[in-house]
Amino acid sequence: MDLNQFLLPLIGGAIIGFSASLLLLMNGRIFGISGILGGALLPSKGDTAWRFAALVGFLAAGFLLTVIYPEALAIKAEGPVGRYVAAGLLVGFGTQLGSGCTSGHGVCGISRLSPRSIAATLTFMTAGAATVALMRLFGGAL
Amino acid sequence: MKLILSAFLSALVFGVGLGIAGMTLPTKVIGFLDVTGAWDPSLAFVMIGAIAVHSVSYRMIMRRPSPVLTPKFLIPSRRDLDAKLLLGALIFGVGWGLGGFCPGPALVASVSGHASVLIFVASMVSGIYVHAGLMKFLNAKKR
Helix, strand or coil, rough: CHHHHHHHHHHHHHHHHHHHHHHHHHHHCCCCCHHHHHHHCCCCCCCHHHHHHHHHHHHHHHHHHHCHHHHCCCEEEEECCHHHHHHHHHHHHHHCCCCCCCCHHHHHHHHCCCCCHHHHHHHHHHHHHHHHHHHHHHHHHC | CCHHHHHHHHHHEEEEEEEHCCCCCCCHHHHCCCCCCCHHHHHHHHHHHHHHHHHHHHHHCCCCCCCCCCCCCCCCCCCCCCHHHHHHHHHHHHHHHCCCCCHHHHHHHHHCCHHHHHHHHHHHHHHHHHHHHHHHHHHHHHC
């Protein structure tokens, strides 16, 4: 068994947990990426500057990764364009309707034992697994 | 200004964590969701690592009367389950399984310039506006 296969996800996860704690400690905010993105795209409350700063931070992380760990961005995505159009639309719409994604519900919500986040995480994990199972069954192309 | 800097730094660290964890690779994410096929359980450790750290630090931080830079913590207080939450999570999950991207990793991976990610991010932004438009329409109808 390749230890790195589990060690890198564990270390990456710990870094994610640390960064979510940093935002909570300094800004008093939950680190929910879909919420940050939605709030930046639909400014209504006047507190958009920190959201844009976070979005820039994600892009900066991408640039930093190309230098320190380029494997992270060696993307091999398969399938037709329509697949990514549909995926993006569903992710954008679903995360706004469901008030969160993998970060806000999956990491922050579960950490504070929010019943809503636990239910949402179980739902999107199951839906994701079911979708992949269906693609395997009917499409073949993964 | 400090709020902006700490948001930038938090996201920078978060994004690097996503990359190291393997979350920016859609093939890896789909492998994790592929429980009926060639299941790759390694990404479960991302969640284990993140929750292990954050569940402890969350409790330590919340002992403070306020955050460092703002007057109060803004934590969602709702505990009830409703149709919007579950339907939204279901739709998100289908999109996640279909493309292998969730919002954060897609933003980080967009730097690669790979067409699939750029198309995904543009569509995700569109999806957010479609949701806002639909809610506006439904709220207008209610009145």
